[in-house]
Structure formats: structure tokens, C-alpha cells
Amino acid sequence: MLYRSLSRISWKALIQPWQEVDWLLFLLAIGMTALGGVAIRSTELHQGFSTWWQHWITGGIGLIMALFIARSRYENLLQWRWIIYAVTNIALLIVIFIGTTANGAQSWVTIGSFNLQPSEFAKVGVIITLAAALHDRGAPTIPMVIKTLAITAVPWVLIMLQPDLGTGLVFGAITLGMLYWGNANPGWIVLLVSPIVSAILFGVFLPAWFFWIGFVLYLGWRTLPWALWGSIGVGVVNLIAGGLGNFAWTHLLKEYQRDRLTLFLDPDKDPLGGGYHLIQSRIAIGAGQMFGRGINQGTQTQLNFIPEQHTDFIFSAIGEEMGFIGCLVVLLVFWLICLRLVIIAQNAKDNFGSLLAIGVLSMIVFQVLVNIGMTIGLAPVTGIPLPWLSYGRSALLTNFIALGIVESVNNHRHRLKF
Template sequence: MRWDNIFDKKLLKNIDIGIIISMILLFACGIAAIASATGVTHGGSLTQIKIQSVAFILGIIAIIIILFFDYNTFGDMSKLIYAVSIILLVAVLIFGKEIKGSKSWFDLGPVNFQPSEIVKIGFILSFAKLLEKREGTLDTIKGIIPIILYIVPIIGLILLQNDFGTALVFIFFIAFMVFAAGMSYKFILGTGVLAVLSLPLLWFKFFGDYQKKRILVFFNPELDKLGSGYHVIQSKIAIGSGQFTGKGLFKGTQNNLGFIPERHTDFIFSVIGEELGLIGSVVIIFLFMILITRCIYIARISKDSYGKYICIGIMAMLLFHVLENIGMTIGIMPVTGIPLPFVSYGGSSLLTNMISVGLVLNVGMRRQVIRF
């Protein structure tokens, strides 16, 4: 197993401070928004704040542990990581708990754990190694077939959980990774065309009634004002009422009166928009821009292809979460239950995102390390 002393000055000077600062500030903004959404200042419970804080502390510990190991150690273990990912997804189908129509959770008493969050990281680590090994072969059908066979079991198991939103996350970052690995845009475009052509089949054979309703309501929320369209309508009202400077932290009327559903999780950006206005919303988006652009920078300067693909996968995963979550709160993306990284309440999501950041920092730290 490859590991280094992370307190070595040669490694410490390569730690990306921009990523660390943006992550901490996003978490701090998230804690404030969660406190407002759960009514802490009005006698609400501190449970969510405590759980989120514990998850953050565990995330810091996880990052430190990850930094001790050369990231190529995970590449050496790629087959085992992939196998464990498959086992987790199968296990949740058998023993998991169904929440909001998706059987994708393990019930661990006071804490619900979603294994697909960890599988995101596991798949990126293992898939990046496969892409490194198959560089230069992704412009032929023969070279693409092993890639497809590697992807299908993971996506298939997630779809069996009825978790279409998470499946979209995987498809998004996989597309970025294979493009970075040299797959022709023609193949990617062709896959996109096939996906569009398959929509009628998905609509009539695979989508449930609630999924169909979500899609129809996305185009016209007024179709179901008090049902599927309620989330988006109330979210847009909240964000719009915040105007430029917002109503003030803990002073949002839509939030405090309970009109915003899932306001401490999926729709936390609505709380931020109402209480901190356009200024607060832009600050959050700016912090995400720093985080994502630093991931791209580290991918570009990484010492090997494996590190590059890890960073691209994690960057794309975070990017999709940000675009989808903020987009659905303002009505330009369908509601899929995708949380806002580091900001939305959710221990497993926060821990996953922090581990992801740890991996990017790991790649950046070792960009100039040469071993003989």
C-alpha cells in the first residue's frame, strides 16, 4: 500500500487552499440555512444541526486519512472497489428501506444511509482506472464494449431502486470521464440520440405515475398546484420574494410559515434565496464555481491519467448536483430529489462530498511527486 507523510513540506505546499476554503464556507452557509429551515431560533430541534456537524467532523477525519495514501493505491484496488459497489447496490435492493418511492436506503436506527452515495466515489475510482488502461482504444466499437459492460450493472441496479435522479448523476459524470479519456464526441452524441429515442419506451414501460407527473408538472407546474407542482411554485415564490438583499436570515416568511417543502434538504436554496436574496444566492454559486474550477485545474496538472480522470469525475458529479438542485428550485430543471452539495442537510451526502474533495486534494498534493 502506497502512503506518504502528509506533513512533508513538499506535499503540504501543494494542498489546494481554494478548495478547502470554499468547502468550509459552503458548509457554514448550509448550517445557517438548515438552522433557519428547521426553526432553531423559534424553538426548533437541534437534531439536524448536530447530525450535520458530526458528519462534517467525520468528513474532516476522512480527508486527513485519505491524504496519507497515494491515490494510486485506490487504482490498485479498483477491482475490489467495483465488486464492493455492486454488493452494496444488491444489498440495498434486498434489505433496504423504501423512502419516497425509492428503495435506496439502509435504516440504521436514528440514521438512514444511502449506499449509492458511497458507490458514486467507488465507481469513479474504479472506472478511472479502467479508462487509464484503455486509453487510445475508445474511438472504436471494440474498445467501447468493455466500457459499456462495466457501466451497465451499476446503472441498472440504481434504476431497479427506482432512483432515476441518482442514475442521471452517474450518466452525467460518466459522459465527462469518457470524453476526457478520448472517446469520440460522435459516440457520445450517438448515445444521446439513442437515449432520446428510447424516451417513449421509458415513458410507457418503466416510468411510474409519479415520475410521469413530475415531468408533466416540470413543463407546467399549474397542472397540479397542490400536488407535484406545489414544491416548485412555492420555491419560486420564496426566491422571488427575496429580491436583491433578502428578508434577512431566519426572517423568511415562506420558510417560517412552512410553505417550502423539504426546505432543509432538497429545497434549501429556496431558503437562501428568500432570506439572503440575490446577493446570498450569487455568493453560494460563486463558491461552487471556485470549487469546480479548482477541480478542473488539478485534473489538468495531475501527474497521471488516473488522477486526471478521478478529478474530472468528481468535478462532473458536483457540477450536476449544483445545476440540478439550483435549477429545480427556480423551475428550469425537473424535481429529482438531488441535494445541494455541502449545503443541504444529509449526513451521508455531506460525508460523500467531503471524501470526494479529499481525493481531489490527494491528486493535487502529489502532482509533482516522483518515485523511483
């Protein structure tokens, strides 16, 4: 009887620091990491090297880090926000000066046999800094929106100098998602994106560009202070963006860069060059049909038709060997992860915790949509990994660190002390 009582007390004492974490969220991330290792192993069977076990080991280290972060008080990050921001930018500067170049980007710092990618960890640094900046008053005013953009601008510029377009786009998604949750006017968020849309439409379909200009003028009139001057400013910015976009497209971007952005629309234009990845990925996913060809049985995957399949194109291996059902399960798991993040954001005890959860949600949603869209031919190849599934030690650790922060928000939503 005494033994049972002591066992019950010791067990409670053991789990007490994590008694309110979202264990389902942890289990979903662990399951995805395990599946990622299986898929990565399949892509490497006939290539003479093996990194799938490193994926699992890194995932185990990341899980331990997430558990440690989950039991720590996330509010302490408020005191360290500017130090975290400074370290983030210093790390990105170091990459520019002594970084290792691979696949056309200088994004890694080599430490022994480990290639560290600071731009991945910078995502978490920016989420923490923006959440700290927005937690008091949010972003209901233009000055607060400008402050938020200024915070993001410094690391974003440093990342674009590498250059790393994919991570730069993730930064944009994080910022917009947190601005929306911080009560920024939705019209302002559309206006922030409008110059990019103008730059694309001007060279692609001019009538659509004229319609877009009219829409943003109206939106500026309805949502901005000093309606007349605000709408005029919006119109001028979009006109300039359209002209600059056309100039950059015709004079600054090289042919292979233009192809990389547009070939997803018709990859058969260059089947042995820029469109090769996309064509082979579509073939692999289509070959899986309903139930897949079986683990280690996919011909496209086993015969190495898709270069670097274990990283950005891991979803094509899942599609070929696990079929439509396997893909559906992966999408369902991601949906559940995002649902749990939204619930944690809604139930957080303060705005800081809520914004942290939304920042992580924005990061994951954008990466999932772009990566899967890329593998099925609905988005250009941008080098964005699939969370917990793609091989990439820095990216995997970043995902678990972000998960640990969100779990800390959930774990401490009621308690003031242990």
C-alpha cells in the same frame, strides 16, 4: 533561538504531508458546509426538530476523512479498484434486500440511528473504477467505450431497481464526462445520449424528432466505423427508442410519474399536488429580491411552505433569506470549486489522477445544475441534493471523500515519497 528553530521544524513536519494540497479548495468546501448548516437551521426553527448541528458534525468528520485521504497516495487505489467495485455493487444489492424505504425509494440501510445510503458512496466507487479502466489507453475506440459503459451498467441497474432516478442520472453524467476526458469521440457521446432524446422528442414534438433522426444518422455516418452500417444501426436504435418512449409514457408510467417529469414546465396545472414544491420554491426565491429578507426571516421558509426544504430545496431558503446576492455568491463558490478541479485535472502527473478529478467534477457540476434548475423551475424534481449545502449525511461524506481523493491527486503531483 533554539526554541524558534525547533518550532519552525515541528511546524514544517506537521504540515509536510499536506504541503501541496489545494487549501483554497478545502476552504471553499468548508465554507459551503458552514453555510449549509445555517440555512438548514433556518428551515427547522419552527418544525420541532433540529438536524443542522448534525450537518456540521458530519462535515467535520468528512473533513478529517478528506485530510487523511489527501495525504495518502491516490495511486494505491489502482490496486484496489476491483475490490472497491465489488464492495460498491454488494452494498447496492444489500439495499435491495434489506433496505429502508422512504419517499418511494428503497435506498437506505439502517445502522442503529444512522441511515446509510450506499448509492451516494457508489458514485465515488464508480469514479475510481472508471478512472482505473481508462487511465492506460483512454476511450479512443468503440471497444473501450463499451467496456466503460459495461462497468457503469451493473451499479446503475442496481440503483434503478431501488428506484433512484436522480442518482442514476448522476452516474450517466460521470460516465459521459470521463469518456470525454478519456479521448472518446465527442460524436459518440452524443450518440450515446441520442436514444433518450429520441424517446422524449417522439412524444413531445414529432417534427423535432424527425430532425433529430436525420442529425444522428449524419453523425453516425461521420464518426462510426463502417459508416453505412453504423449509421443504419444508430437510426434503428433511435427509432426503437422513440417508439418505446411513447409506449412507456402512455402505458407504463402512472399519471403522477408523468406529472413529476413535466410539471416543471407548468406547475400551476397542479398547484396543490405535484407542482406545489416548484411553485413555493419560486415564490421563496423571488421574495428574497436583491439582498434577502435576512437569516431566519424568510416567511416561506419559517412557515414551512416548502416540504423537506432542508434537503433538496435548500437553495430556495438561501434565495429567500440571502437574496440574489447570496445566490450569486453560492454560484461563484461552485464555479471556483469546479475551476480548481479542472486545474488539478490538467496538472495531474498521470491520466489516473486526471480522470479522478474529472469524475468528481462531472458529479458536482451535474448535481449543481440539476438541483438549482429544479428549485427555480427549469428542471423536474429528481431528488438530487446540492453538494455541501443540502442535509444528507451520506451525501456530505461522499462529497468530502471525493474532495480528499482530488486533493491527493494535487498533493502528490510532483512527489514520489514523503
